[in-house]
Amino acid sequence: MKSYQVCECGAPLQLREEQTPQPVGSEVLLQVTAAGICHSDIHFWEGEYDIGGGKVMRLADRGLKLPITLGHENVGKVVAIGPDAKGVSVGDERLVYPWIGCGECAVCQRGDEQLCLKPQFVGAFRPGGFADHIMVPHPRYLIDYGDIPREQAAPLACSGxxxxxxxxxxxxxxxxxxxxxxxxxxxxxxxxxxxxxxxxxxxxxxxxxxxxxxxxxxxxxxxxxxxxxxxxxxxxxxxxxxxxxxxxxxxxxxxxxxxxxxxxxxxxxxxxxxxxxxxxxxxxxxxxxxxxxxxxSYTGSLPELKELIALLQRTPMPYMPVQIRPLDSVNQSLHDLKDGHVIGRVVLAPN
The missing domain is CATH 3.40.50.720 (NAD(P)-binding Rossmann-like Domain)
Incomplete structure (x- = not known):
């Protein structure tokens, strides 16, 4: 498995190769087919947020530890499923909801996992989609996006x-x-x-x-x-x-x-x-x-992403500008986004 990781904040992402993980329990392994680059990836890459008055909030303040495989706007094809994963089959192509919480607290139970105080966000606390494979903990986070082109569907997981x-x-x-x-x-x-x-x-x-x-x-x-x-x-x-x-x-x-x-x-x-x-x-x-x-307003909930997909199935929206680039262009793409040279979205696809 290949992935591009932040090993040092502000430095180029490093290519890492390791054994492709195999799903256990309710896990689902997907081969990444489209991964959008979001401005939040810039913050994770740089390692800090400007909070005014010359002060910054760093990754460590949010509980994040390096290395991180970025990428939270992902579409992938299911290639393996754990024995307890139900409702999904090998070969299905799905949009990944990335804003995963602990699943147990009151916030998660009311459906607002994106606000959980113990987040497990894909591309931050869990390895993301700047890779050729991604592991998702449960099929409930996989959404059938219908006939929307995958490069348009991927950004729906965050920007959408x-x-x-x-x-x-x-x-x-x-x-x-x-x-x-x-x-x-x-x-x-x-x-x-x-x-x-x-x-x-x-x-x-x-x-x-x-x-x-x-x-x-x-x-x-x-x-x-x-x-x-x-x-x-x-x-x-x-x-x-x-x-x-x-x-x-x-x-x-x-x-x-x-x-x-x-x-x-x-x-x-x-x-x-x-x-x-x-x-x-x-x-x-x-x-x-x-x-x-x-x-x-911080991202959106899993029910809201499902609502959005349903809305777009009923009333298709005009497609936003998307540049499709190979995965190995990730470092240049991050710089292009940071420097304001991207109109719409850059979506990475397998090389």
Missing amino acids: VTAYGALKKFGDLLKSEPLVLIGAGGVGLMGLAILRAMQARGAIVVDIDADKRDAAMQAGALATVDTNAPDAAAQIQALVNGRIWAVVDFVGSGATVKLGSDLLTKGGHLVVVGLFGGEITIPTPYIPMRAMTIQG
């Missing part, structure tokens, strides 16, 4: 369910009010496509990159605005007559969260998804006086 889980938090507001969507990267473009499948009113997209703004318009954005424009807030407010009820921030920098909170009308709702880093200061009287909601 992350966008969907965030958008659901606005409820029926999306039907009547335009959304301000900050960040037209992989998750942002996925969010635009999902909005169309949800038959929402649409989104005004805010991004610093002109190419990404163009991609957003091609994906159905109502309008786009340059984040760095000195009058960005005024431009956005003019597009909606000054009343902005819903903002989703797929960047999550100090500047974008401040922009999002500043834009909200009284009673407005900001959902922060991105992990770019930084900090903000908000006058505390504004929170009750403006009756604002500032809410975090």
